[in-house]
Amino acid sequence: xxxxxxxxxxxxxxxxxxxxxxxxxxxxxxxxxxxxxxxxxxxxxxxxxxxxxxxxxxxxxxxxxxxxxxxxxxxxxxxxxxxxxxxxxxxxxxxxxxxxxxxxxxxxxx
Amino acid sequence: xxxxxxxxxxxxxxxxxxxxxxxxxxxxxxxxxxxxxxxxxxxxxxxxxxxxxxxxxxxxxxxxxxxxxxxxxxxxxxxxxxxxxxxxxxxxxxxxxxxxxxxxxxxxxx
DNA sequence: TTGTTTTATTGCAATATTACGATTAATTAA
DNA sequence: TTAATTAATCGTAATATTGCAATAAAACAA
Numbered sequence: 225x226x227x228x229x230x231x232x233x234x235x236x237x238x239x240x241x242x243x244x245x246x247x248x249x250x251x252x253x254x255x256x257x258x259x260x261x262x263x264x265x266x267x268x269x270x271x272x273x274x275x276x277x278x279x280x281x282x283x284x285x286x287x288x289x290x291x292x293x294x295x296x297x298x299x300x301x302x303x304x305x306x307x308x309x310x311x312x313x314x315x316x317x318x319x320x321x322x323x324x325x326x327x328x329x330x331x332x333x334x
Numbered sequence: 335x336x337x338x339x340x341x342x343x344x345x346x347x348x349x350x351x352x353x354x355x356x357x358x359x360x361x362x363x364x365x366x367x368x369x370x371x372x373x374x375x376x377x378x379x380x381x382x383x384x385x386x387x388x389x390x391x392x393x394x395x396x397x398x399x400x401x402x403x404x405x406x407x408x409x410x411x412x413x414x415x416x417x418x419x420x421x422x423x424x425x426x427x428x429x430x431x432x433x434x435x436x437x438x439x440x441x442x443x444x
Numbered sequence: 445t446t447g448t449t450t451t452a453t454t455g456c457a458a459t460a461t462t463a464c465g466a467t468t469a470a471t472t473a474a
Numbered sequence: 475t476t477a478a479t480t481a482a483t484c485g486t487a488a489t490a491t492t493g494c495a496a497t498a499a500a501a502c503a504a
Contacts, residue, residue: 230360232360232361232384232385232386233360233361233363233364234364237360237363237364237367238360240357240360240363241357241358241359241360241362241363242358244354244355244356244357244358244363245354245355245358245359246354246358247350247351247354247358248351248352248354248355248356248357248358249351249355249491249492250340250342250343250347250348250350250351251342251343251492252351253343253347253350253351253354253432254343254344254347257347257435260435260436260437263437267450267451268449268450268451271451274342275342276342276493276494277493277494277495278450278451278452278494279451279452279453279454279493279494279495279496280492280493280494281451282451282452282453283452283453283491283492283493284492285451285452286452296451298451298500298501300449300450300500300501300502301448301449301450301451301500301501301502302449302450302451302501303450303451303452307436309436312433312436313436315433316430316433316434316436319429319430319433320426320429320430320433322363323422323425323426323429323430324426325367325370326370326417326419326422326423326426327370327373359461359462361462377480378480378481381481386462386463386464387463387464387465388464388480388481388482389463389464389465389466389481389482389483389484390462390463390464391481392481392482392483393461393462393463393482393483394462395481395482396482406481408470408471408481410470410471410472410479410480411470411471411472411478411479411480411481412471412479412480412481413480413481413482
């Protein structure tokens with residue numbers, strides 16, 4: 225993050241930014257959409273669905289796991305990924321709460 | 335974005351990622367919160383409020399303007415920033431729409 | 445055991461981001 | 475006009491991200 229210390233900002237600000245950052249790459253959005261679409265666990269089909277190399281997908285999956293948006297279940301040699309329901313709902317709340325800070329004022333200065 | 339072409343992903347995926355990316359830095363969240371808190375236009379006080387140098391703030395403001403979340407109005411030597419209401423609402427919809435793709439299924443595979 | 449399959453990790457190159465000092469540009473004030 | 479004020483831009487260093495080939499690790503199959 226350059227030279228900026230996270231202590232400069234509130235925990236809330238850091239959390240929102242961290243979540244947004246993880247969602248800030250189309251490949252990760254595509255991965256999430258695949259998992260959402262499947263409505264179930266999805267294994268390595270992600271590599272064939274999305275046009276990126278296996279290590280790249282693996283890296284993106286790792287970041288999504290770190291933020292908690294998905295979880296992976298080992299099933300033999302395969303790993304099945306699905307949405308972490310609780311965390312997903314929490315992230316939804318955090319983002320919605322932030323966007324709703326806009327109090328619809330009649331302010332028309334710009 | 336590394337070597338990945340945006341053509342690999344849908345327009346929707348790119349748009350969500352682009353929005354999230356801009357929100358993916360605590361300084362930009364802090365800037366947005368300052369403007370939101372003011373409930374009005376806010377001029378260059380941002381530099382003193384947030385502990386970053388003026389060129390850095392200016393750069394963050396530029397990115398926020400590029401995504402359309404804020405707009406700046408020149409007022410003499412100063413520039414006043416405020417939320418772009420229409421775009422804000424649009425971004426809120428896009429994010430909410432994405433997060434709501436989670437169909438609360440009873441699926442419990444993980 | 446030896447292969448096979450699948451995913452994670454390592455190492456590295458290319459690119460992007462972030463921060464800031466120095467400077468510029470634009471407007472206002474004296 | 476000349477300062478002063480404010481914000482944008484330029485240039486650059488430090489750091490972070492992204493992507494992938496090569497490799498490792500783990501579980502299964504024969």
